[in-house]
Each structure stands twice: as structure tokens, then as C-alpha cells.
Amino acid sequence: MLNKILEASGRLEGIANKTPVMTSRTLNAETGMEIYLKAENFQRMGAFKFRGAFNAMAQLSPHQKKAGVITHSSGNHAQAVALAGKILGIKTVIVMPNNAPIVKKQATIGYGAEVIECEPTQKAREETCNALIEKYGYTLIHPYDNQQVIEGAATATSELISQVGKLDAVIAPVGGGGLLSGTSAYAKLSNTVKYVYGAEPEMADDAYQSFKQKRLIPQTNPKTIADGLRTSLSPLTFNIITKYVDDIITVTEQEIIQAMRFLWERMKIIVEPSGAVPLAAARKLNQTEIKKVGLILSGGNVDLKSYFHDFSTKQGVIYHKDFLT
């Protein structure tokens, strides 16, 4: 798998953004650690998901590429597949629940995908997908239960190590487990990181439960604000995580919001709730031997519609409750 991850790095060279690593004196002083934030919110389409989607789609056979690909997602994976398809010249079809935010639908269409709406249930998504695959011969690009997607996701960590050197620990958020699988596999197989932690909302703690009980325990309909982390582990990601991850750290909703606020207000970067979860977890890390820590800030796709709608103009003067006038 290490070889496959290195191949993925080569495949993404010059196509994915080499995202910057951020640091904060304030954060280091607060935690007593040396924290390196891998800013995948600056990745193309705003999240690490591009790495996996492109890596998987670039390896399809000519026949598969010609037939096109399909996925079901209302989140970052939809945009990742759409953008990778645009770059690779592959037709992309995204099945989205009919209650998905219009802004996400528009962004996906903007990258050139065809969006097919379905009822907002897991069953309807899968049935719609399967019917289209049967009819048109599309290849399914699963958001995380896919080895090439995982290997692509792993390149965020290999790139981080190339930027800052070996680490005592790395923390990645865990939803479906694709990012954590790739992160942990690279970390342990390359022998560049001692400890790997998953960071998960308490309100969507299926990975924590599955990890502790050593069996796959999916969750239904979790409500965490970290919308990217509401999915459950798959057999593939559960196996990799069980093998390479040292522990799963869970965090409360308030801890997620506080971490997000620190990233926005102090570090001046927009990170979505899911991407702030590793920082919330790092603040709870209680290991004196861990000094040099990498955090994967997975994405930055936040809809700021209402925030910017709060700007109003009276007689040519702009007013906003967060700004003095």
C-alpha cells in the first residue's frame, strides 16, 4: 500500500494543490506542543477529497472512463468527483438528495457534473445509483470504501511529512474513515509518525465504538454539526483503522465550535466544522511524550450566505452587527 500511496503522490503532482502548513505561536503555547496544521481547506474544491477522487478516476480503464462515473453525495465528495471528471474528461453523475442545499448542487453542476435528485434516504440514494449503473454502465466512485480513494487521501499526510519531517503524532478526522485509513496507513508503513489518532464528534462516535468493541457498529442519522463526519465506517476502512490507528479521541459539539472559532479568528483561515475536529482533539491529548503533532484540517467549505446577508446598506453606509460603523 505504501508504494500505491507514493504512486498517488506522483499522479497528483501539479494537479492537486500542495497545501501550506500553518503554525500558531498561541496554539503551541497553549498546548505545550509543536502543532503543524495541514491546510487542506486550501485544496482544490476546498477539501482533501479531491486527492482521492482524482487518484481513483485517473486509474480507470479507457472503457470505464468513456462510460463515465457516478457517486452519491451531497458533500465535498460530490464536488471532488465533478472536478476530477472535468480535468480528466470523464462524464460524472452525482446522485443527491432532493433536500441538499442549492449552493452545493450549484457548485457540483458548476464543475460540470450531471446532478440527479432522489428522495433523502440512504436506500433511495443507493437504488438510484444502482439503476443508473445498470442502465448506463457507470463506474461507482465510493467516497471512502474504495482503495484508490484511500490511497489518494493518504497523500495529504505524505506531503505533510515532506514539509515538516517526522512527527510524534498525527490526528485526522474520522467519518467514513477514508482519510483516517490513508493517514494511518502512510504514517505506520513509512515509519514517519509514531502515533495516529482519529478525531470524532461524540455525537457521531461510530468509529470510537467500533474501534473499542473491535466490530463494525454503524450509526443512524447522527446530528453533529460536523456534517462531513456523519457517515459510518465501511468494512474496508474499519479493517485499516483497526490495524494502524492507536486511538480515537471524541469531542463535544462545543469543543468543535471553539476549535473552529480559534482557526477563524486567530489563524485567519476558514475551516469547516469537520476540519476543526482534529484541533479540538489535540487540545484533549494528554500524552507528555508527544511534542510534534500534525493535524489534518480536512476542508473549508462553509456556506457564509447568512453572514454576508447581514451586511445591509442604509444611505450608502454598510451596517453589520459584527462591525462598528
Added chain:
Amino acid sequence: MLNKILEASGRLEGIANKTPVMTSRTLNAETGMEIYLKAENFQRMGAFKFRGAFNAMAQLSPHQKKAGVITHSSGNHAQAVALAGKILGIKTVIVMPNNAPIVKKQATIGYGAEVIECEPTQKAREETCNALIEKYGYTLIHPYDNQQVIEGAATATSELISQVGKLDAVIAPVGGGGLLSGTSAYAKLSNTVKYVYGAEPEMADDAYQSFKQKRLIPQTNPKTIADGLRTSLSPLTFNIITKYVDDIITVTEQEIIQAMRFLWERMKIIVEPSGAVPLAAARKLNQTEIKKVGLILSGGNVDLKSYFHDFSTKQGVIYHKDFLT
């Protein structure tokens, strides 16, 4: 002056952050230019102001350093002086209007400054400052009418050129004119940038008026949302700008908000309204010969209090109008 700017760069080495340069495929496609955004929102204390304050204070005589410094500001310059004082071991006193936001007062005190409140008028600020200087022998560190402050500010541009090479044009925001003075002087004296533009809100267009009429025309109490640009040029900055700047581009309040929203939503960086003004101006630049353009994003200090207060918890579930649950 070029030598002094290079000296300032050396002085700030390892003390100021070497801030990253950001690019956006979307923005380049939109404008037909190659745009390099110098992200001074990632500078220490969140704005380019640190460069000037530190550069000026580091050059004080031992006697002046021992006596301490004073300034009047409710904005980024206050925090810049406070932080530079902390690093250099110089006592700092900041005169602030008694209606300044508590968060700014706290941040300044947090960096170790003594804050003295006064009535919220220009006259009260200056009188309070002068009385304290008379009594305690403090040295005034003016936010922009100060040659060393200007030379420090210029290092943002010299650093940008070292990162991306020569430019066709550079655009800096203009309030009191310290940043634009330094930017334009470095650009022209080093012969690394062909055209230099100031970017200014229409609602605080004293630099535009002064530049066009070739005499200093201060403004009173402008209402632009770009709070860092409400000040007027000083004799010193007016002279430098007249000499080295090619034009001043004014922008509306809506154009500022739109630029800010692009930086937040698409580029994932928090930039304050003043810092978004150069992007708004770049979008109005109508010069076919200009391809490679640098923008100085001056700072990112925004109070997100009300935004984060909009997160509320009901039965353990977080709700926010900008997030689905």
C-alpha cells in the same frame, strides 16, 4: 530610502512572519490576470502593521527605549506597538477612545500594553497623548506619519517580490498612507514593479482627491466599513504617494463586501474589509498591458463574536442558520 527598506527587512527577519502568497485559479480566470495575494492577515497580530511598529521601535535610542513609547489608535496599530514593545522589552502606552470595542482593548492589554482611555475625538486623543509625553517622556510612534514605520511597511512588498519575482503592478490599500507609501517607494526604487495603485473606499476618498488635486485634502469622519482606511494622508505620506504612485482606484462599499466574501468563501482566508479593498480595485483595473499583479491583503482582524454566538445548542444538537442540521 531603498537601503533603509532593505535594512528593515533584515531587522524583521525571524521576527515578523514571512507571510504566504496565495493564488486562485478562479480569480485568474475571472480577471484574465495572474494575481498574487500577499497574505498579511497571517502576519503577527493579524496585520502588516507589526512590520512598521517593530522597525521604528527597534531603532529608538537606549534612552527612548527605557522611557517607553506611546501611540493613539483603536485599531491594528495599537496591537502592533504593544506586541513590538513586548518583544523589545519597551513599555507601551496606548491612548484609545472610551468607545473602542472591548475586544480590541483586551487584545492590546493582552500584548502587555497600558491602555489609557480618552473621549472619542481626535482632539482628545492628541491632547491626552501630548500630556503623557510631557509628563513621562514617552516617544510617539505615529501609525503612518513616521519614516521608519513606512520603511517597515514596505517590507511586505520587498518580501512579495522575493517570493514571486517582478510584477507589472502592485495594489495596496490607502488610509493614512503608510502602507501605500512604503509599497510604492520600494516598487519604484527597486525597479521591480511597473505600476503602483492605491485602492481606496469611495466613502473615504481623501487620498484620491488629494492625488488628483495635487494638494492634501483631509476628510472628516468617513463611514466606510473598511475601518482601517478612515484616516487621512499626512504630509509625509502625501509627498511619497505623489512621487511614486501611478493612480488611486476607488471602490464602493458593495465591491468591498463582494471582494471580502470571495476571499472568505472561495479562498478560505479571513481578511478584514480594509484588506479586501485591493481585490475590489483589481477587479476594476482596466489595463490590457498589466498581467502579473500583486495585492497586499493588509490584515485579517475581524470580530466574529455575533457569528459564533449564532451557534446555539438544543438538546445537545448545535444549530446555526448557516449550517444544516
